[in-house]
Amino acid sequence: MPEVRAVVFDCDGVLADNGSSWQNIHDYFGTENKEMLARFLRKEVTDEEFVADDVRLWKSVQEKIHRDDIMRCYSGVKLMQGAREVVEELHSRSIMVAIVSSGVDLLVGTIAQMLKVDDWAANGFEFNEEGWMIGGMPTIVNSHDKGQMVEKFARINQLDPSTIVSVGDSGPDLSMMIEGSSFVGFNPIRAGAKDAFTKAGVPVIESRDLREIWNPIFGEDFSNQG
Ligand SMILES: [Mg+2]
DSSP states (O other): OOOOOEEEEOTBTTTBSSSOHHHHHHHHHTOOOHHHHHHHHTTSSOHHHHHHHHHHHHHHHOSSOBHHHHHHHTTTOOBOBTHHHHHHHHHHTTOEEEEEEEEEHHHHHHHHHHHTOSEEEEEOEEEOTTSBEEEEOOOSSOTTOTHHHHHHHHHHTTOOGGGEEEEESSGGGGGGOOTTOEEEEEOOOSTTHHHHHHHHTOOEEOSSBGGGGHHHHHSSOGGGOO
16 A cells, blocks of 8 residues: 555544434434435435435424534544544654544534544534524535545645545445545444445454554554554
């Protein structure tokens, strides 16, 4: 593998030890959207249509939703085991760290701040000045084409794709692997993720300790670092 200059992480299920930052909100309101999720995964609905339907469901439970309600959904979410150590070691090697997530910006931004990453992008909601939810924000990160954002990150930072490694936990995350770059599949517990990774011929880490990605990226175990 050529010199690594940047690692781009997915957030939900990779840097954050949660399933999905959207599902966290459903858990809070006691709603579910399995049918829309299935249609979304078949690319029959867009990110924006998906969010609009979620917001409709949540507002059927609670008419007015405040930003603080959404923040509360994430109060129990922890960093993935080893995430802090991995990001610190990458930074100590002057390797850039970014997050490209189609998850909710309120969580992703918190994780980004905790880990002091260099750049991040995510989706989310629009709130009015008093913090009440208006609806979904226009899509920034397209779940099925996260590569757009990885390309933008590469362009802005003048990085050759061959120096970029992306890390994701779901099939659609493979779209982060822009032409010439590498990918590591991590924690593939979502339906179809492991098959998608195997089919794509990328390394797969089935543990839930992020330090395990060190070996496929650098060819040595993390325990030998620091
Ligand atoms: Mg994920």
